[in-house]
Amino acid sequence: MKKITVKNEKETKEIAYHLSLYLKAGDVILLEGDLGMGKTTFTKGLASGLGITRIIKSPTYTIIREYLGGRLPLYHMDVYRIDEEGAEELGLEEYFDGDGVSVIEWASLIESELPEKYISIRFEKFNMDTNMRVLSIEGNTEELEDRLSGFYQQFIKEESND
Amino acid sequence: MDRSEIIVELIQKYSSPPNLGETLFRLTEGSYSTGPPWTVKQFMEVTEQRNIQCIVAYYENQLIGYAILSVLPPEAELYLIVVDKKFKKQGIATLLFERINSYLEHVQVDSLFLEVRKSNEAAINLYQKNKFEKIGERKNYYSHPREDARVMIKKIERRKEQGLSTDTRDFMKRVRILAIETSCDETSVAVIEDGEKILSNVVASQIKSHQRFGGIVPEIASRHHVEQITLIAQEALNEANLSIENIDAVAVTEGPGLVGALLIGISAAKAIAFAHGLPLIPVNHIAGHIYANQLVRPLTFPLLALVVSGGHTELVLMQKDGDYHIIGETRDDAAGEAYDKIGRVIGVPYPGGKHIDEMAQKGEDTFHFPRGMMKENNYDFSFSGLKSSFINRVHNAEQKGEELNKEDLAASFQASVVDVLVSKTIRAAKEYGVKEIVLAGGVAANRGLRNSLSKAVEEQLENTSLAIPPLALCGDNAAMIGAAAYVEYKTQHFVDYSLNAKPGLELS
Numbered sequence: 001m002k003k004i005t006v007k008n009e010k011e012t013k014e015i016a017y018h019l020s021l022y023l024k025a026g027d028v029i030l031l032e033g034d035l036g037m038g039k040t041t042f043t044k045g046l047a048s049g050l051g052i053t054r055i056i057k058s059p060t061y062t063i064i065r066e067y068l069g070g071r072l073p074l075y076h077m078d079v080y081r082i083d084e085e086g087a088e089e090l091g092l093e094e095y096f097d098g099d100g101v102s103v104i105e106w107a108s109l110i111e112s113e114l115p116e117k118y119i120s121i122r123f124e125k126f127n128m129d130t131n132m133r134v135l136s137i138e139g140n141t142e143e144l145e146d147r148l149s150g151f152y153q154q155f156i157k158e159e160s161n162d
Numbered sequence: 163m164d165r166s167e168i169i170v171e172l173i174q175k176y177s178s179p180p181n182l183g184e185t186l187f188r189l190t191e192g193s194y195s196t197g198p199p200w201t202v203k204q205f206m207e208v209t210e211q212r213n214i215q216c217i218v219a220y221y222e223n224q225l226i227g228y229a230i231l232s233v234l235p236p237e238a239e240l241y242l243i244v245v246d247k248k249f250k251k252q253g254i255a256t257l258l259f260e261r262i263n264s265y266l267e268h269v270q271v272d273s274l275f276l277e278v279r280k281s282n283e284a285a286i287n288l289y290q291k292n293k294f295e296k297i298g299e300r301k302n303y304y305s306h307p308r309e310d311a312r313v314m315i316k317k318i319e320r321r322k323e324q325g326l327s328t329d330t331r332d333f334m335k336r337v338r339i340l341a342i343e344t345s346c347d348e349t350s351v352a353v354i355e356d357g358e359k360i361l362s363n364v365v366a367s368q369i370k371s372h373q374r375f376g377g378i379v380p381e382i383a384s385r386h387h388v389e390q391i392t393l394i395a396q397e398a399l400n401e402a403n404l405s406i407e408n409i410d411a412v413a414v415t416e417g418p419g420l421v422g423a424l425l426i427g428i429s430a431a432k433a434i435a436f437a438h439g440l441p442l443i444p445v446n447h448i449a450g451h452i453y454a455n456q457l458v459r460p461l462t463f464p465l466l467a468l469v470v471s472g473g474h475t476e477l478v479l480m481q482k483d484g485d486y487h488i489i490g491e492t493r494d495d496a497a498g499e500a501y502d503k504i505g506r507v508i509g510v511p512y513p514g515g516k517h518i519d520e521m522a523q524k525g526e527d528t529f530h531f532p533r534g535m536m537k538e539n540n541y542d543f544s545f546s547g548l549k550s551s552f553i554n555r556v557h558n559a560e561q562k563g564e565e566l567n568k569e570d571l572a573a574s575f576q577a578s579v580v581d582v583l584v585s586k587t588i589r590a591a592k593e594y595g596v597k598e599i600v601l602a603g604g605v606a607a608n609r610g611l612r613n614s615l616s617k618a619v620e621e622q623l624e625n626t627s628l629a630i631p632p633l634a635l636c637g638d639n640a641a642m643i644g645a646a647a648y649v650e651y652k653t654q655h656f657v658d659y660s661l662n663a664k665p666g667l668e669l670s
Contacts (some may be wrong), residue, residue: 013471035503035506035507035549035553036546036549036550036553036554040494040495040546055491055493056494056545057491057492057493057494057495058494058495058496058499059500060495060499060503061472061473061496061499062418062419062420062473062665062666063420065663065666066666090421090422120464128561130554132556151312
């Protein structure tokens with residue numbers, strides 16, 4: 001588990017932007033954190049790193065939003081309102097096995113539907129500060145952790161500050 | 163004979179002459195060397211089908227020729243064209259072809275097909291003279307006697323757009339559309355006449371089932387729709403005092419929305435359209451919200467629509483019917499979604515919007531939350547910053563054990579949302595010089611927004627009227643889908659049964 005502290009939304013986007021450069025087709029990223037912690041903001045940064053120019057809107061209402069036109073397609077999901085059976089009906093595994101990157105907000109609600117390999121990112125407040133956040137990032141396989149090592153090196157200094 | 167006395171016209175389904183089937187059969191009898199291809203009964207059945215058009219020529223009140231076509235834009239097929247033996251070689255067929263051409267042009271057909279017996283040289287010559295070209299053959303297509311068919315095509319060239327032709331005016335005679343809406347958590351079916359009159363509008367809400375989950379649950383939504391849809395459709399017809407035979411088209415929301423929910427409505431619409439030979443019209447849900455206002459009074463163009471709902475916050479500029487330009491939209495949360503989310507934070511039941519609005523009436527804007535993007539020189543919106551400030555304020559208070567007045571919180575939140583929506587709408591209305599502002603979508607029911615927008619339009623815009631839908635038409639309903647569908651009906655924008663749900667559909 002690597003921890004990165006960010007001061008504001010702009011830094012959240014920057015971290016996401018850099019992370020996106022290490023992603024490839026079929027990657028799944030789970031975002032965990034309360035309302036207003038920056039999950040959608042993070043996804044905006046990720047999309048911009050993938051070269052997607054469209055506005056990334058909240059997927060809460062539509063559950064899934066798809067963005068094509070970047071280096072990889074981005075599938076942005078918010079499963080806050082569905083349970084595991086609902087997730088099964090939505091056919092999420094087709095997205096996970098697909099040609100793009102899937103980002104799932106509130107993923108812990110559909111645990112049994114999640115793929116075997118994923119990168120999880122938890123968002124927490126830093127010292128109760130209004131804008132600062134601690135992002136805990138981890139790939140759950142060796143391959144993912146190896147692939148992300150370059151990314152970790154860029155930001156590891158901030159980890160030691162934590 | 164005097165050719166100016168020949169009348170060529172399209173038979174209207176409402177007013178087809180009695181015994182049409184029999185008349186056509188008799189005429190055909192004398193004209194086909196191989197005998198009429200259809201029986202009297204078949205003529206009757208075919209001409210009653212919705213996608214079949216019959217163009218006839220009269221001389222001295224006598225039917226002397228006709229053409230029967232199957233029309234499914236952008237394609238049509240000429241089934242039969244027959245001229246009375248006594249009137250052959252007098253240009254009747256050409257008159258019929260001219261009429262066919264102008265009709266097909268009008269309904270936006272670009273290719274007309276036909277089949278003809280390979281040996282029927284006279285007919286082939288006639289078709290070639292009327293610009294048909296051979297594109298293929300079908301082996302042993304005909305029986306009695308067995309023979310190959312030649313397949314021919316004629317390309318219909320469209321003239322520039324012009325005013326309403328006779329065909330359009332005929333089409334506009336009391337058009338009744340059965341409309342279906344299942345994009346989210348309401349199952350609704352309506353019957354709308356001429357795009358403006360509600361004959362019935364039945365809405366079955368699922369809000370109670372969703373309340374305990376704090377939001378829409380897609381698979382619950384789909385199950386409810388399945389259970390409800392046929393009952394609601396029947397109820398809509400009963401309330402309108404009509405049977406399905408009185409319906410001219412079936413319209414359905416194709417998106418945006420939840421895919422499973424949309425599919426139920428679309429499947430029902432396709433089944434009804436197929437079973438009764440009715441045209442199928444896909445409608446964008448957002449266009450529906452805008453056209454909800456047409457059910458109150460006609461829209462005035464150019465207009466600016468502020469569409470605000472759980473999934474949308476958009477400013478849409480319309481120069482004319484069916485023409486949509488999004489000039490601004492939310493960059494993160496929709497306004498209605500922000501209401502639901504902060505509702506969760508202060509513990510009001512789902513959907514949060516209505517409760518926050520009620521609380522806001524009793525409170526005051528004491529927290530001064532930020533007005534997202536209000537000063538920026540564009541028409542986009544952002545509510546995520548407001549949401550974060552709101553949550554932070556509540557959490558900070560919780561940590562300090564400080565009690566916040568929930569009514570003031572609601573009023574402050576609402577003031578921020580409404581300020582931004584109203585100021586950007588007024589600014590855009592001035593820049594584009596619109597004649598009317600239309601409020602649309604679920605959040606149009608919000609009293610704070612209705613009041614502020616009315617006041618601002620009255621004070622700041624001299625020649626612009628404001629249309630706000632009645633509360634019953636603010637939420638999702640099928641009446642608005644029927645109103646928007648009428649615009650598509652007039653331009654004959656029909657689709658086939660490959661219609662599918664488009665959960666991410668955008669207005670265009």
